[in-house]
Amino acid sequence: MSTVAVHDHGVAHHDEHGHEHHHNETFVSKYIFSMDHKMIGKQFLITGITMAVIAMILSILFRIQLAYPDKTFPLLTTLLGHFAPNGRISTEFYLSLVTIHGTIMVFFVLTAGLSGTFANLLIPLQIGARDMASPFMNMLSYWFFFLASVVMLSSFFVQSGPASGGWTIYPPLSALPKAMPGSGEGMTLWLISMVLFVASSLMGGINYVSTILNMRTKGMDLWKMPLTIWALFLTAVLGILAFPVLVAGVVLLIFDRSFGTSFYLSDIVLNGVQQPYEGGSPILFQHLFWFLGHPEVYIVIMPAMGISSEIMSVNSRKPIFGYHAMVYSLIGITVLSFIVWGHHMFVTGMNPFLGGVFMITTLIIAVPSAVKTFNWLATLWRGNIRFTPAMLFAIGMVSFFISGGLTGIFLGNAALDINLHDTYFVVAHFHLVMGSAAIFGMLAGVYHWFPKMFGRLMDEKLGYLHFWLTFIGAYLVFFPMHFMGLDGVPRRYYAFTEFASMQKWLTINTFITWAAIMAALAQVAFLYNFVVSIFAGKKTTQNPWESNTLEWTTPVEHLHGNWPGEIPTVYRWPYDYSKPGAEEDFIPQTVPFSQTMSSNLPHDFEDNPAGLAELNRFKSTLKAEEKVK
Amino acid sequence: MMASIQKNPDRLDFEPKKFNMWIFIFTSFMFFAALTSGFIVYSGGKGHGLNVIMPSAFMYSTAVIILSSGTLFLAQRAVKRSQIGAQQLYLWLTFALGVAFFVIQVYAWSVLTYKMNVYLTDPNASRSFLYIFTGSHLLHIIAAILLLLSTLWGTYRKVPQARNLYKMQMTSIFWHFLGIIWIYLYVFLLLNQN
Known part of the structure; x- marks a missing residue:
């Protein structure tokens, strides 16, 4: 009797079968409310790609405004209605676009889309487990994420528009529904969506950690785990420690918005009326937000690092250089990421001594990052390199990590930050080091594990086209922004070229917009390749990349x-x-x-x-x- | 097939799920740590002390929650000895104490609001924190009571012993943790009441 109890699947069905084949799967249990980690991984990937396409379209919309601040495009009014009156995107909607683009990319694409996809797909397959620790919780994790996505996008359909206070939603702007249109219903939906998202992330992360620590196959000790697993493990640990802090901050914000407390509010005059809030501190929110926010950037980049390490080793036909150093540097990044959040707040009136401390911890992160970079380069050195599309994207990830990481050393300096904060220099920095690098890691993973997910191969030629256009496009978009930032061009402005001193940047803005449009069109090659290959790609063999890890010992046909x-x-x-x-x-x-x-x-x-x-x-x-x- | 699975302890057994609960407790701990750190940053930075003498109701609720941990411990001991009747009795007792804790906390809020004029929307947000601490703890208590009821329901449905034990262990981890968190919050508030 107890045997049966030990082997039933826990929560959803109590029919007494202890074996692993489910012959009675229905469409709903196989494709929708699936508890199979491989299907959940695919659900995360396809939802993540959909959100990425939406976020990309948003970015093209605001790029059009930046490149042509004086032109009108009647088509925009047709498409966006009152968000773009008279053929021009409205100032409020511009801020919404920037905000939702950032939110979707950071959380929905590069956290859930990246970790969700590859942790679900790879953890059981690479450590040799039948499924996750709790398949039911895993299913909930996806559906909370889906719900969060729907709520976030639904804010485009409310009269006052989506949240527009930036993805960091600093109070007091976000705490006062009347402060601007985007702080009204849109902000409420943003907060609901994020609470659902955090619930999803935590359920996923708890499962990932528990599965890796408890369910490895015989012989798989920690030092035999692939670097993908190490990276996904430490990413999950970061999420578990950091996301609850964001929830705490958001709970206080919700109370300020809706229940009249003043945690973050003090001395506010709104439309000429003195508000009753007293004694609050908006800086408190920044502390709580960035205690999550900084680990969050490593939640975004570490899975990409793990994926790239694995792919570069396979396709260089060489052992990864410095396996132990790679693991210790990941651990180093994990630990350090919790003591650097102050570098986002250098200019908030922080005690300069404290700023100095945060500066030192921040710059120390350069050490593990450099260890990783040198190890990747040493892995490539004299390798028998196979330039598959996945390999190109992995190398591209290293390239972006280097060029974006270097500017991090400038921004990490409390003194230099006085000039550089809130300029396009920051925009250039994080779009290269975490945006482009993480996206490239994710795309590398998609190309590499596509045969494992769908049993077919993606087209290589389209892959090469996709890589080169995206790689060149990303550099053309973000590199010029460094110089704009050095010149003091502020980020998030609707029409900064109206300032006489910044008019000269209009031509650069036009150039960047066209580069962005080119890079966006390149994604069509990917989407076409992805969708068509699912149904009509070349059938794969069991181990198409001649790889060592366990996932390639499973049959091509998926089974529960x-x-x-x-x-x-x-x-x-x-x-x-x-x-x-x-x-x-x-x-x-x-x-x-x-x-x-x-x-x-x-x-x-x-x-x-x-x-x-x-x-x-x-x-x-x-x-x-x-x-x- | 069964035999080969039994040799694989990695396959769908309860240990990883219990581990899930431990990790969840970590996340929950981080949540309360963030709130109390927020309190410290707020009251330290702005010079707004709490200046509230804690109502004595909190002392009673502390006693009740410690007592409930005791009855839950007895319930778990009963499971290990396969005494279902005793297990059910102690679970009902724990449930009653859990509800009592909830009621006393809400009573404490009414004392704070109506007798001591300490409001949720106080201009001094240190006092709002008081409600946030206890309120989010009570949300956890509701979840714990639901978990307890599900375990209790299982004993009446005569679920297999292994599953009963597993559910008891999950309930106990969570319940004892909430007791510890309450003591942490109470001591924290006592230390900061001036």
Whole structure:
């Protein structure tokens, strides 16, 4: 009796079957309320891509305003109605566009779309588990995310428009519904959406951590895990520690908005009327927000780092350079990310001594980041590189991480930040280092694991076209912004070129907009490739990239429980590529050392004296045979 | 098939789910840590002290919640000895104490509001924090009571012993944690009442 109880699936169905095949799946249980981690991963990916396309269209809309502040486009009025009267985007709607673009990209695409997709797909497959710790909670995680997306987008359909206080929603602007149109219903919907989103993130993250720590297959100790798993694990830990703090901040904000408290409000005069709020501190919100907000940028970038590490090792046909250093640098970034939030607040009247402390911790992050960068470059060095689209995107991720990371060193300085804060320099910095880099990591992952998800390959030629147009486009868009920022051009302005001193930037704005339109059109190549390949792509083999990790030992056809028989046992780390003496240039994790005597090294037997003795005996036999010859 | 699965402890057993509960407790802890840190930043930065002597109701509610942890502990001991009747009795007792805690907290709010003139919308937000702390703790208590009732319901539906034990353990982790959080909040408020 107890056996049955131990093996039922927990919450949704109590029919007594302990085996892993579900023959009675309906359309709803397979494609909609699925509890299979692979399907949930695909749901996250497709929702994430949809949100990314929407956010991209929003960005093109505000880019048009920036490039042509004096022209009218009657089409915009047709499309957007009262948000774009007389053929021009209204000032309020411009701010909404910027806000919702940021919110969607940071949270819905690069947090849920990236972590949600690859954690769900890869964690059980790469550590050798049948599914997540709690498949039911995993399903809830997706549906909370879906609901959050719907609520966020529904704010485009309220009269006063979506939230418009920036993705950081600083009070007092966001706390006073009457402060501007975007602080009204749109802001309420934003807050509801984010609460749902955080619930989704936490349910997902709790599952990821628990699965990785408890459900690894035999032989899979922590130091045999692929770097993707390490990255996704530490990302989930960051989310678990950081998101509740955002909730705390948002709860107080909701009370200020709707219940008349004054946590963040003080001395407010609205439309000439003194408001009753007293004694609040808007800086308190910034502390709570950035305690999440800074770890959030690592939640965005670390999965991309893990994915790129894995893809670069596979496609360089070389072990990742400095595996342990890669893990320790991820851990270093995780720890440091919690003590740097003050660098977002250097100019809020912070005590300069405290600013100095935050500056030092911030600059220390350059150390683990540089360790990772050098290791990626060393992995490529003299590799037998296969330039698959996934590999190109992984290399592109490194490129953006370097060029965006360098400007982080400028911005991390409390003194330089006095000049640079709130300018386009900041916009350029984070769009390269976390925007473009994380998107490239995500796209690399999509190209690489597409065969695992859909059983078919994506078209390579379209992949190359997509890569080069996007790569060049992203640099053309964001690189000029550095110079605008150095010249003091402020971010988030509707028409800064009206200032006489900034008129000269109008031509650059036009150039950037056209580069953005080119990069946006390049995504059509991706979307076409993605959709068509799902149905008509070339069928894949079981291990198309000749990779070592466990997910490629599962059958191409998906089945609930992942492996038809027993879960394979793991004997070695995931990066035995091009090992001298091996028959092929890769040795999957499931191959025991006893089958690869010719390529074994003394180093492989550090904790295994019996194995080492066996290796020495093998070597002496070889020597003896050579002497005979 | 069964046999091979049993050898694989990684397959859909309760341990990872219990682990989920521990991690959830971490997130919950971070939430309360953030609120109390917010209090410190607010009252330290603005010079707004609380200046509220805690109503004695909080002392009674503290006693009640400690007592409820005790009865829950007895219920869990009963499960391990397979004494379903005793388990149900102690669970009902815990439930009653949980509801009593809830009622006393709400009573404390009425004392604060009507007798001591400490309001949620006080211009001194330190006092608003008082309501936020207790309110968000009470939301957790509601969740814990629902979890407790689900476990209790399971004992009447005669779920298998392993599952009963698992649900008891989940309930206990959460319940004891909420007791500890309340004590933390109460001590925090006592230390900051001036």
